[in-house]
Every structure is written in structure tokens, then in C-alpha cells.
Amino acid sequence: MTETLKIEGMGCGGCVSTVTKALAGVPGISDINVSLEKAEARFALNAPATREQAVKAVEESGYDVKG
Numbered sequence: 481m482t483e484t485l486k487i488e489g490m491g492c493g494g495c496v497s498t499v500t501k502a503l504a505g506v507p508g509i510s511d512i513n514v515s516l517e518k519a520e521a522r523f524a525l526n527a528p529a530t531r532e533q534a535v536k537a538v539e540e541s542g543y544d545v546k547g
């Protein structure tokens with residue numbers, strides 16, 4: 481299924497790359513598309529990944545997830 485996370489704190493392409501890599505590190509997450517303009521990440525989420533793990537990965541990379 482496709483998930484979207486609203487992310488706070490991204491300011492440049494480096495942030496986009498950091499968030500993309502963080503999400504890519506979660507087994508089950510693929511097709512990652514992080515938008516600086518929209519301040520969000522869209523990706524395909526399949527087992528064994530959970531939305532909670534996606535949120536955690538983004539937060540641990542240094543950004544806040546607003547929803």
C-alpha cells in the first residue's frame with residue numbers, strides 16, 4: 481500500500497537524500513519519493529515494514545513527522 485508521511489525540518493536536497501536513505505533502510509519500504517516542496521515522503525509499504533517503523537526511521541535521521 482502507498483503511505484505518505486508529512487515531514488518537518490527538510491531544507492535542501494541533502495535532507496531529501498537523508499530521508500530517502502533512512503526509509504530505504506527499512507525492509508519492506510520501496511518506491512520512495514521524498515518531496516521538499518510538499519514536505520512529505522511517499523512510498524510503498526509492504527510487510528514486514530510498518531508505518532511505525534517508517535516514522536521511526538525518519539525521526540532517527542533527524543526530522544519530525546507531523547502525520
Ligand SMILES: [Cu+2]
Pocket residue numbers: 490491492493494495496
Ligand atoms: Cu538539507
